């Protein structure tokens with residue numbers, strides 16, 4: 001349910017961290033922010049009550065609940081349970097102030113269009129480290145038969161004729177298939193009679209888990225190799241219970257936090273196989289060992305950090321959403337690391353703040369160079385987006401002296417209790433009200 005908390009985009013609090021403590025112990029992993037955001041959009045289509053169990057307790061969840069509530073779907077957030085009931089009547093206009101705070105606005109726009117035949121929504125928000133295009137989302141809406149108009153940052157789409165099966169292509173001009181546009185197309189196809197085809201679908205876990213939810217709800221999902229996803233629509237989408245999988249990005253953040261301190265941490269219930277293969281192999285090259293332990297992962301860095309040459313990429317490659325945290329870790333490796341950031345070529349807002357700790361980091365084009373090892377010293381810095389702020393937290397854990405890190409709003413968008421988890425693992429950390 002909407003709360004006052006969603007009204008604010010500022011959070012004046014700062015976290016103070018005194019570095020040098022080795023992390024040790026066990027941590028649990030929250031439900032995945034990015035998967036949950038796409039499942040919440042799919043919930044708009046359900047004709048019965050639907051419960052998403054294990055939802056992350058983050059600001060983005062509250063913002064989406066508010067959007068669902070304002071557009072008709074009755075959404076209730078109780079702890080880590082996100083429950084929806086279909087509306088008696090829908091009001092398919094996503095308010096600008098809410099739609100500009102999250103990234104899946106266009107995906108929710110697709111769901112509302114599929115459900116009600118029309119929608120108005122603002123261009124999405126989310127982190128502002130670079131332009132976030134939605135042309136493939138709009139192409140999917142047009143392919144599905146909608147008239148689409150974009151005017152001063154708002155999109156209006158409506159169906160004027162009979163809904164017929166359609167074909168759309170999720171491939172972008174800049175880089176591979178779009179995750180978000182694949183889900184938008186799936187949601188549109190889920191309520192279109194007959195079988196629609198999505199060419200070049202993304203295979204990110206956000207897509208495969210949304211497909212699994214739809215399949216459980218009675219929608220026909222058929223993967224034809226990696227190049228075609230067929231979706232057969234239905235006029236009745238069932239509810240039920242679906243569990244949000246654990247957050248691979250929070251797990252990776254905790255792993256890098258443990259590793260930079262030379263600590264040994266157990267991720268409960270999150271086995272090494274739950275990390276993308278590309279991440280496991282980069283971590284191995286960087287000296288971070290991920291061993292199976294009691295159904296979870298034991299993390300250690302027995303020989304210390306090593307420099308790496310790597311690139312981010314689509315699943316199962318190294319996720320762009322772990323690049324800032326990895327950059328922070330690599331400041332402690334002897335030698336030069338190079339990271340080619342291929343998804344968001346300008347995703348480097350963490351670099352000036354890392355430099356304030358004494359790190360030798362710079363970006364040329366899409367390549368970030370880290371020259372290590374740097375002796376980090378406490379700094380007063382602000383994170384400008386969700387992963388940048390966690391990169392600064394990781395650097396502070398290894399810095400000599402006390403750091404002050406601002407930008408808690410960004411952290412709270414995606415991490416429900418990262419800081420308490422780090423404190424429980426032994427980090428010397430306090431959250432101040434500024």
Ligand SMILES: CC(=O)N[C@H]1[C@@H](OP(=O)(O)OP(=O)(O)OC[C@H]2O[C@@H](n3ccc(=O)[nH]c3=O)[C@H](O)[C@@H]2O)O[C@H](CO)[C@@H](O)[C@@H]1O
Nearest residue numbers: 034132133134135136137172173175178179180181314343
């Ligand atoms: C494939 C990939 O790594 N996707 C990441 C992307 O998902 P997200 O769903 O936000 O973005 P997309 O996968 O749609 O975008 C991938 C790329 O395609 C471009 N694009 C996207 C849609 C569109 O209509 N036109 C277009 O050109 C984007 O600008 C970007 O360069 O950002 C998220 C937040 O960092 C990450 O969690 C996802 O892992």
Ligand SMILES: C=C(OP(=O)(O)O)C(=O)O
Nearest residue numbers: 034103126127321386387
């Ligand atoms: C950039 C991210 O999210 P968003 O697109 O929601 O800002 C992220 O999860 O790293």
